Amino acid sequence: MKILAIDDNHDNLLTLKALLKIFMPEANLITSASAQDGIRRALLEAPDTILLDIQMPVMDGYEATRRLKGNPSTQHIPIILVTAHRTDPSGKVRGLECGADAFLSKPIDEAELVAQIRAMVRIKRSEDALRQERDSLEALVQKRTSELLLMNQVLTENLARLAENEARYTRAVRGTTDGLWDWNVVTGECYFSPRWKELLGFADDELENRVDTFYSRLHPDDMAVAQEALESHLSGKTSLDVELRLRNREGGYLRFRVRGQAEWDSLGAAVRLSGALSDVTERQLMEEQLRQSQKMEAVGQLAGGVAHDFNNILTVIAGYANMLMMDLPALGNEVRLAEQIAIATERAAELTKGLLAFSRKQPMAPQKLDLGEIVQRVETFLTRVIGEDIQLKTHLLPDSLPVWVDMGQIEQVLINLAANARDAMENGGTFTIATGLFEDDSLSAFCGPAGSYAVIIVSDNGKGMPAEISKRIFEPFFTTKEVGKGTGLGMAIVYGIVQQHRGYITVDSKPGDGTVFSIYLPLAADCAEMYQEPAVDQEPEMGTETILVAEDDPSVRNLVDMVLTKHGYQVILAENGQEVVERFTAHSSDIGLILMDIIMPRKNGIEAFAEIKKLQPEAKVLFTSGYTSDFIQSRGMEDGVELIMKPVQPAQLLRKVREVLER
Structure with a gap:
């Protein structure tokens, strides 16, 4: 048995040679590293079958197939195209149009390889035998005219048997990744290939070859759809191509694409129906993930759109509240009212950050931190969130788990999960947070890149969720709570924050068995030291410098x-980017710092500062913005430029101003 393998990859040829040596020792493998040389070897060696790689330089597998099938000397040699795309129907259609007889997908399965080769060899030998027999018959017809009728009868019977075998082999080869089926409408006989049964989780001998086998496993809701599609096809109105749900061995339902083609007799009555069954369950899941992603993107656009104006408003409210707190007597009732305003403003700011984190547009301030220390830091606050009737337990890995994260955002994730757990344990219970290390060399865990991850496992023993709810829990605005008790954004925000940290989150829950969330964050691999939170002075330092303030919001x-003047600074005001340039030009020798909004009318802050640097390259600038990070970057924001995001507290602003001035 001669086999010609054409592949420009030497390693692929070596692998194929090793496989054939083990599984087909009788095969004689001939190799070629290019399509041109492969065509030449095919003419010289006359192999029984050809394994032909599609992707090759100069001449690809499709063109090589076309040439081989167009040459009378090689057109009868079966060609198996080898593709790297298992589920690419367009590639298979193109291969069939070029004359290919079968397909193999990389990585090559040894059993499928052997089956394909043996089938092709059988087909070729049958075809060779048929040609030889035809030649003999033609010679006999010339010599023995008297035996014409007898020989013609024998030839007709042989051709019918060969045609039937060839058709069956062809269907089997072309449908190796699908389940094949064949139904004789007249006699009622039915055939399901072993692969058809395997897709449902059964061995070949575990399901009978009867029409009832199909209908007994069909989802009741799809019965009418299947019947309508079948009747429409048999009447010649439409092709048979429909998606149906079939029950597998475990009792669950998988989604399949069912395709078929009928054969009609001379009177127009259907006599046979054959086709294939393809599992499209994974494709459906991917489509659902795409729709989920599109929903999140839409809400993200909405969140980003309102961020700027909302942050400006919060900056004003928080600023005046903090100034009242500094001016009012420490023990007076008024200062407590101002404190409540400041607290409410902080909560509103956190909500804005959460929305932006959900949309993956929140500017992050990542630091190398120990995951266990983050949990310990937020533990006291979580106790107040869940209430006294719920016990909080922590099981922290004693070893350090360094991760690059925004501490505030990860704390918000834990707070949101704690609030959800509290609502799930109406009569009290246990809320547990554990940390651990996860290392995986495959993608099986959560469809993420392999590597080392720090893991936070958050669990409760509450009422749990059914599968249909847990599948939707991260959707924006999806909530099972009654009106007024839930926005439907809490878990969506959690999902967005984890995604922004290049991490993954999974949920495992059953009714009555509680809920477990697992958050995987990439483990920090660099040698940078752990971040230590610096001590903050109670009172910002005073100053005497002149600061040019550019802000379009009055x-x-x-x-x-007011804040800068109260702390000793001289202030020059500007309302837009053009005024910034004009005022700096007039007072350049006096100005120590430019405090400037990035997005302003007439000229934005980036453009204005570019003009100022031409006048004075050493000019110092501190940018402010309430827009999302992607919006800022689209305006040409350079790396390394000082930026403080709104809403900003007066004390925070004063410290940052002092820091930039003293550099």
Whole structure:
């Protein structure tokens, strides 16, 4: 048995040679590293079958197939195209149009390889035998005319048997990745290939070859769809191509694409129906993931759109509240009212950050931190979130788990999960947080890249969730709570934050068995030291420098003017980018710092600062913005430029101003 393998990859040829040596020792493998040389070897060696790689330089497998099938000397040699795309129907259609007889997908399965080769060899030998027999018959017809009728009868019977065998082999080869079926409408006989049964989890001898086998496993809701599609096809109105759900061995339902083609007799009555069954369950899951992603993107656009104006408003409210707190007597009732305003503003700011984190547009401040220390830091606050009737337990890995994260965002994830757990344990229970190390060399765990991950496992022993709810729990605005008790954004925000940290989150829950969330964060591999939170002075330092403030929002501009003036600074105000340039030009020798919003009318902050640097390259600038990070970057924001995001507290602003001035 001669086999010609054509592949420009030497390693692939060596692998094929090793496989054939083990599984087909009788095979004589001939190799070629290019399509041109392979065509030449096919003419010289006359192999029984050809394994032909599709992707090759100069001449690909399709063109080589076309040439081989167009040459009378090689057109009868079966060609098996080898493709790297198992589920690419367009590639298979193109291969069939070029004359290919079968397909193999990389990585090559040895059993499928052997089956394909043996089938092709059988087909070729049958075809060779048929040609030889035809030649003999033609010679006999010339010599023995008297035996014409007898020989013609024998030839007709042989051709019918060969045609039937060839058709069956061809269907089997072309459908190796699908389940094949064949139904004789007249006699009622039915055939399901072993692969058909395997797709449902059964061995070949575990399901009978009867029409009832199909209908007994069909989802009741799909019965009418299947019947309508069948009747429409048999009447010649449409092709048979329909998606149906079939029950597998475990009792669950998988989604399949059922295709078929009928044969009609001379009177137009259907006599036979044959086709294939393809598992499309995974494709359906991917489509659902795409729709989920599109929903999140839409809400993300909405969140990003309102962020700027909302952050400006929060900056003003928080600023004046903090100034009242500094001016009012420490023990007075008024200062407590101002504190409540400041607290409410902080909560609103966190909500804005959460929405932006959900949309993956929240500017992050990642630091190398120990995951266990983050849990310990937020533990006291979580106790207040879950209430006194729920016990909080932590099981932290004693070893350090360094991760690059935004501490505030990870704390918000834990707070949101704690709030959900509290609602699931109406009569009290246990809320547990554990940390661990996860290392995986495959993608099986959560469809993420292999590697080392720090893991936070958050669990409760509450009422749990059915599968249909847990599948939707991360959807924006999806909530099972009654009106007024849930926004449907809490878990969506959790999902967005984890995604922004290049991590993954999974949920495992059953009714009555509680819920477990597992969060995987990439383990930090660099040698940078762990972040230590610096001590913060109670009172910002005073200053005497002149600061040019550029802000188009009058409320924010007046607040910044008041804060800076109160702490000794001289302030020059500007309302837009053009005024910034004009005022700096007029007072360049006096100005120590430019405090400037990035997005302003007439000229944005980036453009204005570019003009100022031409006048004075050493000019110092501190940018502010309430827009999302992607919006800022689209305006040409350079790396390394000082930026403080709104909403900003007066004390935080004053410290940052002092820091930039003293550099």
